[in-house]
Amino acid sequence: MQRKEAVVVAIKASKGNGHKLPENASLLALTSAALVLPGLFSPLANAAETDEVDFQYSHYQEGKRSISSGIIDPVSGDNTVAGIKNTFNPIEVDSLHGHANVTLTDRIKFAFNYTQDTWGGATPIATAPAVFGGNAELVSADGLTVVGATPYLQGFNQVLLDSKLNPVQFATPFDPTSGLIRNNQLSHTLATASPETRKQGDFKLTYEWDEVALSGGGGISVEDDYESRFGNIGGRWDLNQKRTTLNLDLSYTNSDTHATLNHDTLPYIDIKAYDLRGQIDTLSSVADAQILHGNRQDWGTHFGVSQVLNKDALMSADVSYTRSTGYMANPYKAVSVVFIDPGQQTNAPPGGFEGRLKALLEQRPDERNQWNLGGRYVQYLHNLDAALHFDYRFSADDWGIQAHTFEADWVQPLGSGWTVTPRVRYYSQDAADFYTPWLVSQQAYKQKFDAKGHAVGLSYDPGKLPANFSSDQRLSGFGALSGGISVTKRFAKGLSLETGFEYYTHQGSFKIGGGGEGSYADFDYWVANAALKVDLAALSLGGGSIANAHAGHTHFDHGGQAPAGVMFSHMLHQAGDFMVGYRYMYGNQSGNMLHGTDPVSDQAIVANGCGLNPCFLRPGSMTMHMHMLDLMYAPTDWLTLMLMPQFVDMSMSMGALNGAPDPQTVLDFNLSQHIPHHIQSGHETGGIGDLGMYAMFKLFDKGIHHVHATAGLSAPTGDVDIQLARNHQVDGGFIDYGMQLGSGTWDFKPSLTYTGQLDQLSWGTQANGIVRMDSQNKSGYALGNLFQATAWGGYNLTHWLIASVRGIYTLQDSIQGQFNGRINQFGPMDYPSNYGGQYWDVGFGLSAVVPSGDLAGNRLSVEWLQPVEDKVNGYQLERDGALSATWSVMF
Known part of the structure; x- marks a missing residue:
């Protein structure tokens, strides 16, 4: 990685069961x-x-x-x-x-x-x-x-x-x-x-014999100005009744710099x-951005012995x-x-x-x-x-x-x-x-x-x-x-x-x-x-609920498995049950700018998208990734408690609006220099989001029908004061509302859920909402309240695989208040009135559970949410779709 002055350090704590070992x-x-x-x-x-x-x-x-x-x-x-x-x-x-x-x-x-x-x-x-x-x-x-x-x-x-x-x-x-x-x-x-974000994914596949193992793997690391691809092969040889171990590894990395x-x-x-070496490119299409590019290759070998x-x-x-x-x-x-x-x-x-x-x-x-x-x-x-x-x-x-x-x-x-x-x-x-x-x-x-x-x-x-x-x-x-x-x-x-x-x-x-x-x-x-x-191996050996799972069913299947995008869809069945899960959500917006339900031209955005001021920029695309942990515990058979920490990252690209006035004729020179920077670099944010705390109460559970209510609070742990880099003498100001990491307010999140199951069919419906309990956060605004209603149906394709279809309606109010500090208002995304609206979606999902073996009971679900219609407040970018994926296992 080229830009960072700091090496990101992660302390990984040690194992220990706290008991004296034999x-x-x-x-x-x-x-x-x-x-x-x-x-x-x-x-x-x-x-x-x-x-x-x-x-x-x-x-x-x-x-x-x-x-x-x-x-x-x-x-x-x-x-x-x-x-x-x-x-x-x-x-x-x-x-x-x-x-x-x-x-x-x-x-x-x-x-x-x-x-x-x-x-x-x-x-x-x-x-x-x-x-x-x-x-x-x-x-x-x-x-x-x-x-x-x-x-x-x-x-x-x-x-x-x-x-x-x-x-x-x-x-x-x-x-x-x-x-x-x-x-x-x-x-x-x-x-x-x-703020900017680096993402890296890597894997390793190992084949083991009695005393020898061979492995191979690779991965990629990506950020705005640097991309690295790497691969490795390695071997392990156990000798002397496994008291001596030899390791040999070879690796190759190919990295490209493309820094603005x-x-x-x-x-x-x-x-x-x-420039004279041919490593500088000028992109006149992006405000004459100067791009420095270069390639690097690394070959490495490692030999180790343990005794x-x-x-x-x-x-x-x-x-x-x-x-x-x-x-x-x-x-x-x-x-x-x-x-x-x-x-x-x-x-x-x-x-x-x-x-x-x-x-x-x-x-x-x-x-x-x-x-x-x-x-x-x-x-x-x-x-x-x-x-x-x-x-x-x-x-x-x-x-x-x-x-x-x-x-x-x-x-x-x-x-x-x-x-x-x-x-x-x-x-x-x-x-x-x-x-x-x-x-x-x-x-x-x-x-x-x-x-x-x-x-x-x-x-x-x-x-x-x-x-x-x-x-x-x-x-x-x-x-x-x-x-x-x-x-x-x-x-x-x-x-x-x-x-x-x-x-x-x-x-x-x-x-x-x-x-x-x-x-x-x-x-x-x-x-x-x-x-x-x-x-997972300890769970399997312990003879817990994973080992006892049968025919692809576990304690929390009452009412059938809801699609991946539905939260608070089930309770734990017995007192003392514990479940841990991971939830990933992806959303993307791009394409047309909308006013209500209709696409609008750049000229209309320039004239009307920024209130009494002209607009200079519009969002080209916006992507959101959210990672959440689901931690559930049942102190009784009628109450399930849930804790949901989350990590969020977002990115937004910017584009100039045709017909916008020369910014230097409207803004001062230093402020106008921000606009090329927005076009060149876009926006990125990431970090810990708001923390969810929930209690689910069983209201009705008779055979094929199940009803429960959820009362939740969202604590404002996500940042709402993220600012852009300073430019010349001008403070960069707050990044726009949609790129902040949380709401900044304490939020009440109730829901009511009904599920049912008969033979191979399952169904459900849920109404949920978000009520902002503060009139404004520390940055001076409050996100709009939200109401959502959804209904779904599922069918067991096999004893371990369920397919589902879901419909969703969402209503969200616009933002109340505004930033209490500097915000450079260059486009619709910088105005509170251009948030919220009514949205209709249809979802298609699959849910699978491992039916047998050491990993029995591990469940994976995925759902794609396809927008049907957007009716937005003000001027907003239309939605492309959203993906939800979950993994869970119960103890």
Whole structure:
């Protein structure tokens, strides 16, 4: 991945049943602990020993950076000890991870991973001496706080150097007679980004013999500006009665960068070197967007050996090699260069130089060879019923980076199903040979233009610069120390909840041997996570309801199985029953813009879609993905409780409206610059949504007929204050209403459901609603109330497969109120009156249950919802359809 400054970290908590193990089980516990102690997710699917399904959510949060360790007070001339502070929000990442491992036959196993990250915030893109003023448009009265917008990589003051090329400034600004003050303090230049999302899916298929296993897999990782495809093959060989295990893996990755360069930075960053190589494309159809493209290939091999030393100890070692070729630079990182023109030194200080500050896109080598060597030792401690886990890893490459990693974990069962795992980790690396915070080049920077006024050729002699250079702090010398703790609770056989927290600090002074980067680049972050894990094999062996399922029926089949898109459709039958499920929903809008039921032209939208203001943009498409967990428990046979956390991500593309006025004649210049950005990049959001809490009450249950009522509350845990990136001096403002992650209000969600079943036929009907219990959320508005009625019928095609047809009517009010902060109203999606309406749909579904075997009782359902008619409020994009898919299993 190219853009992210932060590596998304997910802490995976350890296993532990909380009971003292018998002698013959201690080695199994030891091995399990070694496999699942807290750490990073593997980029490839790993086949587990047992069938399992798990879901994990994590949140990464950086601290706000002090982007310089000090700055000269321009009035007093004192070198203050405080650093430059910034007003930009730091990086935040919301991550969702799902994993499944299933035994297809006695010898064939299938594993699948899905990971999704949504991030936004400010990240460094370059470094320069603080006295150059490259970070600030305006400095506050105390001389310390950056209150303007970045990225500006040229200072508005003179760039002055002394005879030894140290940065200097006049003691009194603009007064050459006041004397010079030297200040070598460095400062980051930050750039902000609107939210964006990366999605990755990968799989692995394994075939096992008695002592040998072969596996193969692959996957893809996709984001707006980067796509990576990878494949791998591997083998495992067990020796010495499985006390010794050898592993060999080969992998190949092919990655493409297609980054839209920030139009804000193009006046300041020279991209001509890449343009002359043919890596820059100009898309005149998308506001003259500059696209940098490149390809990278990685070949890797890994060999590992693990050895059981005795019944309480395990040791392993591994070595790996990776060769990378192609484009390996980050398209959003630049290096500040001071060009000293020998012929233009009239304003130079005595004995010193004046220069022109420019920024060049970083240039990294197009080849890299990396080696890694690691070892692990795990010791089970009988007296404490605990396991100690220690790792060391050394890595080196031909870029000059050498790194050491030390990590230790302590896995401690506490009884009653509780396990706690504290963890500490230390990392240190040397800087890359070509790492440099900034450069000085004694040559003129002279732009050349063609007859049409377009810049052509290089404005400098590349031979007077290093062949490769980067100021990316991840290539600098630094050390990092982190500590964390994870807690696991096993609620029932096969079901566990895991939570974790980790704090990390990155400092140049932590580097082994010293000589790390300056304190201007120090930062810290924390990560919190929660995970739910279902061990399907343990459920099967435990003789629970899965093992006792018969003929494709389980306790919650009363009234037949409802289509996948119907929520709150069934209760648990017996007191003490527990069910866990996963629900996925997808919706898409594209095509015509509607007013009521009729398509409308661009000219009509321009004139009427934005109230008294003209419209400039319209949505081209909008896609929504929602992931939900269904956690159900029956304390009695007439009451079922349900908890439903959810994770949401959405994307919207934008298009210009034909006939719209020139935005610069209606808006100010800086504000009008947002419109090309909307067209180039669209909008993305993602993260945790609102949390649903429900109680279902049995009202009637006689033979073929069943009636129950649901009373629910939705807690406002989803963000409703997501904003776009700042542009020049203009705040990006709120992203539009439909792209926020929740309602922001406490919502009452009642429903009444009737279901019936006779022989092969099943049917049902439901009425449900959403009532907003607050007049407005913290951002100043409230979504409209909703009413929905649905009816369906199903037929058992076989004893394990049901087909269904459903009709749905939905009525939703428009949004009340409006954002209480800045929102740039460029299109219909930015106005509350253009939300809500009446909708008619028909659904087609299938529902299947595993009838026998270890996975008996696992149910999968899918339903496609096809729009029949839309009657929208105001001006809205028509709907294409929606997909619902569910998985569930009961204990």
